[in-house]
Every structure is written in C-alpha cells, then in structure tokens.
Amino acid sequence: MNNSLTQTTLSNGLKVLLKEVHTAPIISSWLWYRVGSRDEVQGRTGVSHWVEHMQFKGTEQFPANLLDKAISREGGSWNAFTYIDWTAYFETMPADKIDLALRLESDRMLNSRFQPEEVASERTVIISEREGSENEPLFLLGEAMQQTAFRIHPYHHEVIGDKVDLQTMTRDDLYNHYRAFYVPNNAVMAVAGDFDTQSMLARIRELFEPVPAGSEPARLARAEPPQNGEVRLSVEGPGSTSYVQVCYRFPAASHPDFFPLSVLDSLLAGPSNLNMFSGGISNKTSRLYRALVDKEYVVSVHGGAQATIDPFMYTITMTVHPRRKPEEALAALDREIQRVKDEKVTKEEITRAIKQARALFAYGSENITNQGFWLGYAEMFADYGWFETYLDKLATVTAKDIQRVANEYFKPQSRVIGTYIPQEGK
Amino acid sequence: MQNKINSLPGPDDIYREVLPNGITVLTRPNFNSPSVVLAGYFEAGALFDPDEKLGLAEYTTISLMRGTKTRTFDDIYNSLESVGASLGLNTGIHKSGFNGRSLSEDLPLLLDLLSEALREPVFPKTEVEKLRAQLLTGLAIRAEDTGDMASMAFDKILFKDHPYSRPEDGYPETIQTIKRNDLVKFHREHYGPRGMVISIVGAVKPEAAVRQVKRALGSWQAKGQKETPALPPLKTLKKTVSKHHRISGKSQSDLIIGTNGPMRRDPEFMPASIGNNILGQFGMMGRIGDVVREKSGLAYYAYSSLSAGLGPGSWEVNAGVNPQNVKKATDLIVEELKRFVQEGVTADELADTKANFIGRLPLSLESNGGVANALLNIERHDLGLDYYRRYEGLVNEVTADEVLNAARKFINLDRLAIAVAGP
Numbered sequence: 134m135n136n137s138l139t140q141t142t143l144s145n146g147l148k149v150l151l152k153e154v155h156t157a158p159i160i161s162s163w164l165w166y167r168v169g170s171r172d173e174v175q176g177r178t179g180v181s182h183w184v185e186h187m188q189f190k191g192t193e194q195f196p197a198n199l200l201d202k203a204i205s206r207e208g209g210s211w212n213a214f215t216y217i218d219w220t221a222y223f224e225t226m227p228a229d230k231i232d233l234a235l236r237l238e239s240d241r242m243l244n245s246r247f248q249p250e251e252v253a254s255e256r257t258v259i260i261s262e263r264e265g266s267e268n269e270p271l272f273l274l275g276e277a278m279q280q281t282a283f284r285i286h287p288y289h290h291e292v293i294g295d296k297v298d299l300q301t302m303t304r305d306d307l308y309n310h311y312r313a314f315y316v317p318n319n320a321v322m323a324v325a326g327d328f329d330t331q332s333m334l335a336r337i338r339e340l341f342e343p344v345p346a347g348s349e350p351a352r353l354a355r356a357e358p359p360q361n362g363e364v365r366l367s368v369e370g371p372g373s374t375s376y377v378q379v380c381y382r383f384p385a386a387s388h389p390d391f392f393p394l395s396v397l398d399s400l401l402a403g404p405s406n407l408n409m410f411s412g413g414i415s416n417k418t419s420r421l422y423r424a425l426v427d428k429e430y431v432v433s434v435h436g437g438a439q440a441t442i443d444p445f446m447y448t449i450t451m452t453v454h455p456r457r458k459p460e461e462a463l464a465a466l467d468r469e470i471q472r473v474k475d476e477k478v479t480k481e482e483i484t485r486a487i488k489q490a491r492a493l494f495a496y497g498s499e500n501i502t503n504q505g506f507w508l509g510y511a512e513m514f515a516d517y518g519w520f521e522t523y524l525d526k527l528a529t530v531t532a533k534d535i536q537r538v539a540n541e542y543f544k545p546q547s548r549v550i551g552t553y554i555p556q557e558g559k
Numbered sequence: 560m561q562n563k564i565n566s567l568p569g570p571d572d573i574y575r576e577v578l579p580n581g582i583t584v585l586t587r588p589n590f591n592s593p594s595v596v597l598a599g600y601f602e603a604g605a606l607f608d609p610d611e612k613l614g615l616a617e618y619t620t621i622s623l624m625r626g627t628k629t630r631t632f633d634d635i636y637n638s639l640e641s642v643g644a645s646l647g648l649n650t651g652i653h654k655s656g657f658n659g660r661s662l663s664e665d666l667p668l669l670l671d672l673l674s675e676a677l678r679e680p681v682f683p684k685t686e687v688e689k690l691r692a693q694l695l696t697g698l699a700i701r702a703e704d705t706g707d708m709a710s711m712a713f714d715k716i717l718f719k720d721h722p723y724s725r726p727e728d729g730y731p732e733t734i735q736t737i738k739r740n741d742l743v744k745f746h747r748e749h750y751g752p753r754g755m756v757i758s759i760v761g762a763v764k765p766e767a768a769v770r771q772v773k774r775a776l777g778s779w780q781a782k783g784q785k786e787t788p789a790l791p792p793l794k795t796l797k798k799t800v801s802k803h804h805r806i807s808g809k810s811q812s813d814l815i816i817g818t819n820g821p822m823r824r825d826p827e828f829m830p831a832s833i834g835n836n837i838l839g840q841f842g843m844m845g846r847i848g849d850v851v852r853e854k855s856g857l858a859y860y861a862y863s864s865l866s867a868g869l870g871p872g873s874w875e876v877n878a879g880v881n882p883q884n885v886k887k888a889t890d891l892i893v894e895e896l897k898r899f900v901q902e903g904v905t906a907d908e909l910a911d912t913k914a915n916f917i918g919r920l921p922l923s924l925e926s927n928g929g930v931a932n933a934l935l936n937i938e939r940h941d942l943g944l945d946y947y948r949r950y951e952g953l954v955n956e957v958t959a960d961e962v963l964n965a966a967r968k969f970i971n972l973d974r975l976a977i978a979v980a981g982p
Contacts, residue, residue: 499928500929
C-alpha cells in the first residue's frame, strides 16, 4: 500500500494516524498534545512552553544528554513547538531508526523528571529566549495587540509567557501542568513515511498502550465577549522605523466562514501558508501590495490568517514608508478594506486564490516531515478530513460569500489598531 | 524499505549538460509531488562593488524583476503569483543567485521570467526609486538588529581590509549615491551566461528540463562580461581584537567569538566540519550549548558554525545573552575553545558526529529544494557527481588527529575576533 491512511484510537484514548509514504527511507513521527497557552491562567503564563523545554531534560530511561545524543547519532532531526492551542514533538529519522523516537515519546509522556536544578537552569534560558524576542519591535507590538484583543479569553498572552511569571513559577506548577495534560487521551500520534502500517501500529500499541489514560484535562472556558468599539494603542521603543498592525476578529478554523476568509486573505495580502514549515510565495500583486507598497505608503505589507480552535485574529502588518505617517498608511488600508465590502471580487481573483492554495499544498507535500505535520495538525482544531477537503471547500467559495464575510468580519468597531512609534536616538 | 544509498543523488540520476554559451544545467527528477524547484547562480556578486557604491550588485539584482522589455513589474509578478509560483534573486559576495518554485506545469513560465530578468531588464526609474526607499528602510532595521550588527562588526575585525569585511547590502550613504545608470552599467558589464549554473529538481524529465533551459537561455550571449577579480590576500589578526557596537534599549546582546576557517576545497574542511559539530552543534548545540545553555542557563542559543566557501572562511561561536552576562559568556566560550585546541575530541564524540553526519544526509536531501542546493554545491566546489554517494566514506576516514590539527591550524586563542552588539 502506498499513501494509504489508517486512523485508530488505542484503548487508553491515544488517537493514531498512520500514512505510508515510500518515496525515501525516512519516517517522521509527530506527537501532538492538546495543550497550549490557551490552557494557562494568570500567574502561570508560559507554563506550556516551559513544560515543552522540560521534556528535553530527560527521564530515568533516557537522561538528558543521552537522549539528545541518541537521536543525533542516528542522524535524526527533532524539535518541538508550543502554540496557543497545542504542543507538538517531532522526530524525523532514517526509517530503520524510528523505534528510538517511539520509545522516547512513549517514555516522556509519563516519566519526565522535572528535576529542580534543571528547572532552575531552564528558567534563565527561557527568560533569555523572551529577551531575544523583546529585541524585535514586532514582538513588542504583537504582544500588546493580543493583550488588547483578548481581555477575557486566555489568547490574551503570548505563548512564551509574561516575564514576571517566568521569574516566579515553581517546579510544581510545571510538573502539575505536565501531569494534567500529558495523558494519552489528550494526544494524537501521527506517523508518515517508509513503514508497513500493521507492524508500525503493533509497535505503537506495545509502547503506548501501557501508558494509563488520565482524567479529561480541565479547560478554561472564557469566551471573549464581542468588542464594541475600535481600540487604538501604541508601543514605543528603539529604532527609526514605524510599524502599524490592524487586527480583525477571525473565526475558528472549523467555522464555515474560515474558507471564504482564506480566499479573501489571499487576494488582499497574498496567501497565508497554514503549513508552518514550507514557506510561502510573494504577494506583490495582492490588492494591498498594489495599493500600499506600489503607492509608497508602506514598504511592506503582510496578512496573517491562522487555523485556531477558538476565534482568533486576522492581522495585517505594515512597515511604514520613511516619508509617510502611520495614519496615511492606515487610511490607504481602509480604502482597500472598504472596496472589498462595497464591490464583489472577480471570478478570476477567486480562481487565482485557489490555484495558489493548490500550489502551496503541493510544496508542503514534497517532504515526509511535512506530511507527518499535516496528519496531526488538522486534528488539533478539526480533523484530518478538514485538510483533505480544504481545496474542495475553497473551490465552493463565491464572490457573494466573500463580500458577506468582508462586511461581517472587517468591522471597524471590532478591530484593534496598534502603532510602533520609534524613539530615535533614545 | 527504500535503499539508503540509492535514494541519494548520484551519477546515474543526476543529468548534467553544459550549453554552448557556457551555462551548466544540472537536473534530477522527482515525481513524488507535482512541483519543481529552479535554483542557480551566476557571476556578478558583490565583489565587483566599488567601496563608494557598496550594495550596487544587490541593488541591480533586486531591480531585475521590476520591469523588462516585454513586461512591467506588475505583469511579471502577476504571472508568477497567479499560478502560486515564486521566483527571487539574491546577491552574495562571489555570485548572485536565484531561487524559484512552481507546479511542474509552470516551469516554462519560471524560465521565461528568469531569462527576461537576466537578459532584458529595463530598470524603470520609478521602480528603482521605490526600491531605494525599501533598501534604506531595510538598513534602518538592520541598524537596530543586534544579530546583524554583531555579525558586521565581527566581519570587520576578522576580514580587515579584505572584501569579505563589507556587507553586501551596503550602507545608507552608499545606497544613496547609486544612480539608475550605475545599475544599467553593472548589468551590462557583469551579467552573462559564462559561469552560470542552473539546477532543476522536481516532476520534470531531464531531457525536458534541459530543452526548456535551452529554449529560454540557450541563445544568450554577452560579449562584455568581465572576469571576476581575484581576492586579495587575507591579513590574519596579530592579537585578539574586540569591538562593542552599542545599540541602546535592547533586552539582549548578541556575541560572536571566532577566527578564520578553511575554504570549502581545503583538505581541512571535513575535519574542521566534524570538529565544529562536536564543538557547537551536536545534540543541543554541542559542547558550547552544554556549557553556556544547559549548565549555566545563560542563553537560549549558543552554538558554533563554520562558514566555508570559495575564499577564506570563518569559524565562529554565536550566543544571545542578557547584556549583563556578556563577559561571563565570553569567558565560558573562550575556555571551551581552549579545551578544544588543547585536548581535541574524544573517540566517542568523533563516532557520534560521524554517525550524525551520515544519518542526517537523506533528511537534508528530502525536498526538491534540498536536492537542488546539493547539485549546486557539487558544481560550485567541483565535488563530483558521486559526492553524496562517497560521502559516508569521506566522513568515516577522518581521524581525531586530523580534527585536532584543523582546530589548531585555525583557532588561535591569542588572535580571536570578538564582537558584541547591544546595550
């Protein structure tokens, strides 16, 4: 069998997706946990990301340095990511070495040590990671935007967490978070590559089924109430370049409006690539580029749509032209937003957005790591079927749908506008 | 299970042809996904830049797709973006390059656009001015970037009075002096098929790929194409030189400590590369990562890298640390360098790194982009079409003594370049 998909759920609740791909002697294994910064309360912001770091600090069976070396020695590539909705761990290995990754992941689902001295040294590493981000004007602005857009919902804070929490969180805060969320019934295992499905499944059962199911993790359920008025904010910092960000409310990935909005994003700002690891294409003939960059209000413009569990944000980021003021860039943006509300887009623009999406999907399926990524990723906010039918759903989008969602979502009273004001020479 | 060695590019599945006008084409098919990558390089790098017009080569390169004899800027990008394709040009010190990808049915379009951009750019005045504002904004952002500024300061120390000390993107004052006519002249004198290499990897048969290149670029001739100037000799440091570039208001400083390194073709390249992996890559950033990140918790990133190309290279350790910890991190790194040149590497470390190099090769050659770059690497450094099939042997034959000799040849603890950018 080639490119066949197998889905099953183990007796302890671990969902398993397997896809044979025999194009290279490589296997990519992804373990996804339904935990991210959305699961964090004030005082413990950043705990999910820190737990992810601690997962590299070893178990009894795989002490930290041994674990690292074991993967590297086999020529594997591995990493982990924490996002607002999920945390994912992957290993891409030569096919005959994948067993090491499976053993490691089943072990650290339950047995990570979280030794106090390791927690202490990782505290300063994570603070250093945050300080590196704070060097970037767009991190500072983005953090302020998120805090303003979400007063109630835990999307309020950045994944890395607030510095004060990074300074005060305890080893037990971390360990309790780990134990509450790292249970098989809160995880999805996705493996793609050069293997035989039956023997891979048997091995996964053998390694993962002994891990006991846990209680269903408690979730924060604080929906963000509607925003009733435009909010403007500014952030000051070093530099000589101004940036403007505009955030509109964006629906959950599982909402039907996600698809017409994706087409709208594509024709406004160039397609957002939902696959976080395979790059994008230029956006020099998108409407916003033509109206803002070509006309020299800004030197760059980008739009960002993300697939999330709860409604999140659609962010337009502009680097203001040195001879322009942020307000001029904003006024030019508003004219384009008004246009998509007033006039239907053309059939050609929709066709073009769909072809762009198809090309990005083709690039994303070039390598096995990406195929493994897609298997589990879509499960975090919908299911694998969401990914498989994505292009078909885009193909049903009409000009009328786009005009409707433009009017519904791009409302001035539910947006946040942020300006980075450089303090030159200070 | 797939056979490991046969999945690597080799003489039986890389097709190479040199066209009569000097363009070398390398191609390898991959029908697993309906997409294709087009990558390559040509002479016309920043080596040709006069000091007072530094950034000229790059300015020229990025202007090429701003308008040609037959298409406007908007026409060019409209054809690309309408089919989800991309094509970009970039400039390095020795060469300039291009990188594009598309669904395989659109390869002819990519090649047409590349050909027009290289052969018939018209440098529209308004577009040149728009680009100038974008370049200047980019340089203003660079001036605030601790990583970029540390790297520039480092190159200035290590490559004093050598072209490698100059940033390819120039300085605000040099970008201001470049006129449209400078771009036209640079294009006329330095662009041509001689020395150009094109790599095509993806869902296209080799004969079709070569036919497409011939159709688009086979007739290109450029009589005026100048020879690339030879590099002046490198003046090595006589003592350790440190420089702190102040950028106020930042939370983190970037630190670079390093020395010269081998050229890609030097016999020391492989031993140095293996040594570097042990020093600051293997596992979570090797010995440097272990000391600076894991044991001391001083940095999120702390690693070493070897930059080896057509000319003298660099061997450097990078770390991002709190401004208060710069001295502490510097001391730890220098101590590790000392241990490295005094004691060399252990048999276990050597075995680990060899296994890592050999094991990770198929992963790096997984995507079309990875293979396209591998083919360019083979051509640029004359490694032989069988290089990736011989790679395992080349790695395995390196001894601990060779690693130690390479370390001692390049890393002199009394002659380090140390650059810091931050508060």
